[in-house]
Amino acid sequence: AQSVTQLGSHVSVSEGALVLLRCNYSSSVPPYLFWYVQYPNQGLQLLLKYTTGATLVKGINGFEAEFKKSETSFHLTKPSAHMSDAAEYFCAVSDYGNTPLVFGKGTRLSVIA
């Protein structure tokens, strides 16, 4: 079964600084990979998803993620943090076929003015 590890339960950055949120998955076979964002008191929204063949995936709100098969990683980045980026971010993975999505434990991003 797939599993996903998010390094760092809380990340704090200054406004305008680089955002880097780390995600590693367990399988040697590239699965489906996603990043979701959760704003306070809301459900999760899709930020971006991995498409086979692409190494750099662009999402909404200026976020992007780089798929590195050799490192089984799918880290999320944004060049310049904005106050509105403060939220919890979840990496998720699933295998091919009708297998459910497995989520990481989440990383809470704080943005300091």
Next chain:
Amino acid sequence: NAGVTQTPKFQVLKTGQSMTLQCAQDMNHEYMSWYRQDPGMGLRLIHYSVGAGITDQGEVPNGYNVSRSTTEDFPLRLLSAAPSQTSVYFCASSSLPDSNSPLHFGNGTRLTVT
């Protein structure tokens, strides 16, 4: 544009009471699922369904029942509530997972069991 609708938004139960959390989607999605979210634990899958009449257990199914009589609805039943079931519950739907289709989430039900 309703998407995934969950009711109620908040609920307080006493230990031993039963209740049903409702989930409905209007996107004709085959796949529906229930997750619970607890601090430091991320989202954990309770039950899921790949179509009407088909359900399966997830990571934490004990104490919960589901049924899928229609494509649109996927209610989650707590048979005898326990304090350990205090959590935020999310329903999510998508086209079948193997289509690389993302999940659409409801806004959650915050449940407290005293």
